[in-house]
Amino acid sequence: MQTQTVKIVVTGPFNAGKTEFIRSVSEIDVVSTERKISTAPEKVKETTTVAMDFGRITVDNDLVLFLFGTPGQKRFDFMWEILSEGMLGFIVMVDSSRPETFREARSILETFHAYAPTPYLVAANKQDLYDAWDVEDIRLALRLDPNVKILSCEARKKDSVKQVLLELLYSILEEMDRNESKQEEI
Amino acid sequence: MTLKGNLRDFSFTQLLNLINLANKSGALYVERPGVTTRTIFQNGKLAYFESSDEKLSFLKSLTDHQLITASQHRLLRERLSGMNDHEAGIYLVNAGYTTLDGVLSILEKEYADKFRHLFSWPDGLFRFETGELPPDDRIVVHLNLENLIVEGAREMKEFEELKAEIPSLDMALKFTERPGTDIRNVNLNSTEWRVISYVNPKNTIQQIAATTSLDEIEIRRVVYTLLQAGLVEIIRPDGLPVALSSESLPVKNPKEHKSLIKRLINRIRSI
Ligand SMILES: Nc1nc2c(ncn2[C@@H]2O[C@H](COP(=O)(O)OP(=O)(O)OP(=O)(O)O)[C@@H](O)[C@H]2O)c(=O)[nH]1
Ligand SMILES: [Mg+2]
Numbered sequence: 001m002q003t004q005t006v007k008i009v010v011t012g013p014f015n016a017g018k019t020e021f022i023r024s025v026s027e028i029d030v031v032s033t034e035r036k037i038s039t040a041p042e043k044v045k046e047t048t049t050v051a052m053d054f055g056r057i058t059v060d061n062d063l064v065l066f067l068f069g070t071p072g073q074k075r076f077d078f079m080w081e082i083l084s085e086g087m088l089g090f091i092v093m094v095d096s097s098r099p100e101t102f103r104e105a106r107s108i109l110e111t112f113h114a115y116a117p118t119p120y121l122v123a124a125n126k127q128d129l130y131d132a133w134d135v136e137d138i139r140l141a142l143r144l145d146p147n148v149k150i151l152s153c154e155a156r157k158k159d160s161v162k163q164v165l166l167e168l169l170y171s172i173l174e175e176m177d178r179n180e181s182k183q184e185e186i
Numbered sequence: 187m188t189l190k191g192n193l194r195d196f197s198f199t200q201l202l203n204l205i206n207l208a209n210k211s212g213a214l215y216v217e218r219p220g221v222t223t224r225t226i227f228q229n230g231k232l233a234y235f236e237s238s239d240e241k242l243s244f245l246k247s248l249t250d251h252q253l254i255t256a257s258q259h260r261l262l263r264e265r266l267s268g269m270n271d272h273e274a275g276i277y278l279v280n281a282g283y284t285t286l287d288g289v290l291s292i293l294e295k296e297y298a299d300k301f302r303h304l305f306s307w308p309d310g311l312f313r314f315e316t317g318e319l320p321p322d323d324r325i326v327v328h329l330n331l332e333n334l335i336v337e338g339a340r341e342m343k344e345f346e347e348l349k350a351e352i353p354s355l356d357m358a359l360k361f362t363e364r365p366g367t368d369i370r371n372v373n374l375n376s377t378e379w380r381v382i383s384y385v386n387p388k389n390t391i392q393q394i395a396a397t398t399s400l401d402e403i404e405i406r407r408v409v410y411t412l413l414q415a416g417l418v419e420i421i422r423p424d425g426l427p428v429a430l431s432s433e434s435l436p437v438k439n440p441k442e443h444k445s446l447i448k449r450l451i452n453r454i455r456s457i
Contacts, residue, residue, distance in 0.1 A: 006446070025457055059453040063446065088447070104350060111353050114422050162454055169451045176444055 004063050006086050008168065010053070011070040011108055012093035013101040017125040017155035018069040019053045021093060024161040026055025026067060089119040089168050093155070094142075096124045096132035102141045109142065119171040123153040123164045189314035198305050199335055199342075201312065206230045206331040213318035218310040225301060226320040232329035234320040235297040240399075244271045244325075247296045253284050270323030294327045298334060305338035306345045306403045341403065348406035351413070355392040355402070358423035359385045359409065362416055381408045382417075387424045 010018045023029075053069030090112055094105045105122075113120060122144060124135045133141070139150045149167055154160040189204070193216070205214070209230035216223050226234040245266065249259045262283075266274045275289050304310075320326050374382065377400070384394040395405035412418045 004446070006450070025454075057453060057457070059449050063449055065450055065453075107351055107353060110420055114357055114420050117422075158457065162457055165454050166451060169447055169454070172447050173444065173451075176440060176447070180440060 005066055006088050007066045007068055008088055009068045009090040010093060011090055011112060013104045016093040016095045018093050020155040021161055022053050022055035022067045022069050024155060024158050028056050087116060087118060089172050091121060091123050091168060093123045093125050096126050096138060097129040099133060106142045119175050121149040121168050123151055125153045125155050127152045128154050192309055192311055193307055194309040199339060202331050202335050212314055212316040214314050216304055216310050216312045233326040234324055235301045237300060244274055247292050251292050253288055271325050272323055275325055290327055293325055294329055297327060298329060302338055302341055303401055305342045345403050348410055351410055352406050356390050357420045358387045358390050359418045360387050360421050361385060362419050378408050378411060385418055387421055390423045
């Protein structure tokens with residue numbers, strides 16, 4: 001039987017800790033990919049780099065989970081198809097100590113959610129830093145729905161990363177249960 | 187050498203600075219698919235502006251700025267038909283409707299408002315035809331470019347910010363399902379109401395903009411306001427292929443899917 005692969009996407013503003021997050025749990029060294037995009041012929045000099053982090057967790061012979069880290073949203077269009085195929089859900093990371101990035105985080109979240117109606121959660125990263133905002137304050141700043149999870153996170157700590165991944169998977173299960181009971185009603 | 191290129195490589199601000207510093211006279215054509223604009227400069231000052239997508243009506247400008255009332259507008263439209271702007275202007279001043287300064291300041295404002303939109307064009311072909319004069323049936327003004335450049339730069343910054351808030355105009359809008367917000371109690375202006383009336387998961391923001399004849403920056407401004415007010419949210423438009431369908435997951439049947447998630451959970455717990 002062929003191995004199944006599924007994905008969880010880790011997104012968020014620049015420097016939020018996406019690479020660190022993936023590195024903490026990946027069984028392979030995190031691979032970053034770069035892609036050159038050629039524009040009009042007169043602009044050969046200009047290259048755009050798309051970097052995507054890439055981690056792996058093998059479940060067993062039949063099942064592999066990939067963790068994909070996106071760069072900033074502006075370059076996100078190119079990767080949409082790669083990312084969306086087999087995506088179970090996504091995590092939006094924010095650097096809790098940099099409120100100036102919250103606005104971008106919200107915009108990334110909205111874009112992602114609009115494209116992919118999958119479960120997601122917000123990881124309020126770098127909670128170890130002295131000037132990190134409280135999780136509930138970040139919830140307000142990002143104008144999150146009350147039923148969207150926001151978790152405190154320290155991407156360098158494996159346990160913290162595990163907890164975030166587990167919470168996302170629990171949300172996915174809950175969503176499936178809800179869909180099932182909806183089906184039964186019909 | 188002719189001044190010619192694309193706004194992608196040479197920004198509009200740079201271009202205006204050049205025209206201003208060199209005191210140039212002539213016509214600047216800027217075009218992108220479907221729209222051509224022509225701006226006439228005289229000695230480095232803006233004298234006249236026109237755009238293929240919107241004909242400026244002198245009488246309408248006067249009405250918009252409340253120099254004449256709507257009923258006067260109707261009356262005058264007949265009387266002034268067949269006159270060019272010059273003749274109409276002279277008639278209005280002589281008949282005591284307005285003053286020469288009134289006419290000029292309104293035209294300045296109209297030209298500047300329309301011209302400023304060019305700052306938000308990310309690309310567009312431009313060329314400068316030295317020596318070209320304004321049409322002689324039109325009233326010309328003398329607008330300093332410095333102010334326009336400063337205001338334009340401000341608008342450009344706003345545009346960048348709005349683009350970050352609303353990255354794609356291919357998305358649709360829907361009303362938020364929030365009990366308690368009654369849209370009739372919200373204070374909206376007429377443009378916002380017009381947009382509101384097209385809010386529907388079937389219409390992309392782009393389509394709403396086209397229908398309500400708003401340009402990119404205007405529609406983004408309105409959508410931003412409506413988002414801030416919590417009235418609407420951005421969603422994928424109906425009919426667009428859903429990027430994430432169950433096909434993109436390796437297992438189709440819900441039971442299998444659930445067991446897959448449970449296997450993942452167990453694996454991650456054991457890391
Ligand atoms: N104190 C602290 N630092 C962190 C934490 N997570 C990540 N960092 C640091 O933050 C910086 C950015 O982390 P990255 O993982 O490179 O962030 P990124 O989101 O991948 O960044 P880009 O890919 O450039 O957008 C690095 O110096 C990390 O070591 C955390 O939980 N606490
Ligand atoms: Mg990174």
